[in-house]
Amino acid sequence: MTIAKLPHETAVPAKPRSLSRLGARYKEIALMSPRLKHPKAYFNWLRANWELLLGTSDVKARPLKITFDPTNVCQLRCPLCPTGLEVQDREQGHARLPMFEKLLGELGDHLFFVDFFNWGEPLLNTHIEDFVRLAASRKIITRISTSLSLPLTDERIERIVASGLNEIVVSLDGASNATYGLYRRRGNFDLVFGNLRRLIEAKRRLGLKRPLVTWQLLVFGFNEHEIPRAEAMAVDIGVEKLIFLPAFLDEGRYPMPESDKSLVATWKPKNPLYQIENASGNDATPRSRCGWHYMSAAVNWDGTVASCCTTFSKQDDFGTIGPSGESCGPAERACQPGVRKVPNASHHGLSQVSESPSDSLHHGQPVGMDPAAV
Ligand code: SF4
Numbered sequence: 001m002t003i004a005k006l007p008h009e010t011a012v013p014a015k016p017r018s019l020s021r022l023g024a025r026y027k028e029i030a031l032m033s034p035r036l037k038h039p040k041a042y043f044n045w046l047r048a049n050w051e052l053l054l055g056t057s058d059v060k061a062r063p064l065k066i067t068f069d070p071t072n073v074c075q076l077r078c079p080l081c082p083t084g085l086e087v088q089d090r091e092q093g094h095a096r097l098p099m100f101e102k103l104l105g106e107l108g109d110h111l112f113f114v115d116f117f118n119w120g121e122p123l124l125n126t127h128i129e130d131f132v133r134l135a136a137s138r139k140i141i142t143r144i145s146t147s148l149s150l151p152l153t154d155e156r157i158e159r160i161v162a163s164g165l166n167e168i169v170v171s172l173d174g175a176s177n178a179t180y181g182l183y184r185r186r187g188n189f190d191l192v193f194g195n196l197r198r199l200i201e202a203k204r205r206l207g208l209k210r211p212l213v214t215w216q217l218l219v220f221g222f223n224e225h226e227i228p229r230a231e232a233m234a235v236d237i238g239v240e241k242l243i244f245l246p247a248f249l250d251e252g253r254y255p256m257p258e259s260d261k262s263l264v265a266t267w268k269p270k271n272p273l274y275q276i277e278n279a280s281g282n283d284a285t286p287r288s289r290c291g292w293h294y295m296s297a298a299v300n301w302d303g304t305v306a307s308c309c310t311t312f313s314k315q316d317d318f319g320t321i322g323p324s325g326e327s328c329g330p331a332e333r334a335c336q337p338g339v340r341k342v343p344n345a346s347h348h349g350l351s352q353v354s355e356s357p358s359d360s361l362h363h364g365q366p367v368g369m370d371p372a373a374v
Helices: 019-031 039-054 097-107 126-135 152-160 175-185 189-205 222-239 258-264
Strands: 001-006 064-068 112-113 141-146 167-169 212-219 239-247 296-300 304-305 317-320
Touching: 064 097, 064 212, 126 141, 141 304, 152 189, 152 222, 167 189, 175 189, 189 212, 189 222, 212 222, 222 239
Parallel strands: 001 239, 064 112, 064 296, 112 141, 141 167, 167 212, 212 239
Antiparallel strands: 296 304, 304 317
16 A cells, blocks of 8 residues: 655645656556557647746647546535535536547547546546546546545446546545544545445456555544554555645635634644645745646536636636537637647636636536435
8 A cells, every 4th residue: 555644745736846746746647557648649748848848828739637527516515615615606517428528539639637526526427437438448547536425336336446447536534433524524434434445345356456546635633643543444445545635724715604714723733744834836936827727628517618627617717618529618719628828927817718608508417416316
């Protein structure tokens, strides 16, 4: 089992990677058993890095990575998440396969990674395995991050592990019922841990090397004493990778009840290793531009293209993947996956693409909150 005690991955924008961080990243990728792509994918990788180096504002390289949101519905109510806080301005729904097929038709040869999660619980999209299978057939490394706090049949678990998924990250922030639900509100520790064990058993039963099963534990003041217990439990059930990450305790980021603000203010861990200000890549150095746009794109469940993987609001959309997979919208050139304008001024310098796409362009299936339907 790999245990990452030092926080090495955070939700904050990272500085250009040092060689050691790059090395760590490629070790992580190696754990996910990548397959060789067509040479044009590597040429595109060089082009993206060259454009990043030059700081060009008219990006010709195609994205190396897509953050694709299968759904913005979630059964939990985590108080630091806009979905948990119910402050999302986007209609709730699940992505549908044809839109993703079209997207892969345009980008699949160049893509190395697809993350199937952003603003909801990906397993609530009951077709998520089909999305993964499709991406895997294009030799794309796929990853899901899930709370696993939902009832799953044995058949569903087998479908997930047999889909070709490279990594499944399970967000389990604690090692007991007493702490887990303090942040993962409405979550059930026993259900999550039981599902985690069943995932590992299914993978063994089917004789599969993938997906890498990762337990991710956000460290708060109320659960840091459980780190040794989590390590022992992970070894006991055969978790392959266990990571401890600092939580981004920004109670002013989204509208939050005053009672929660006071509570969150008490959640800072005592151990400096798990305080966000000490996390790798997080310091006060001002940055003139963000490198994310040179390599990546984010697509919402409804086919809208977000300006950044950290923005969820409709007002930040670049445009929409059209019904036939074409890019369209108010800033047509900027929203095309292959040709992206890069906002140079700041992470949110989006004045040239500020108009939102029409609601009538939704391609997904609006849904209610019904985890029992999984
Ligand atoms: S499980 Fe994830 S998507 Fe759901 S409320 Fe928590 S942080 Fe948000």
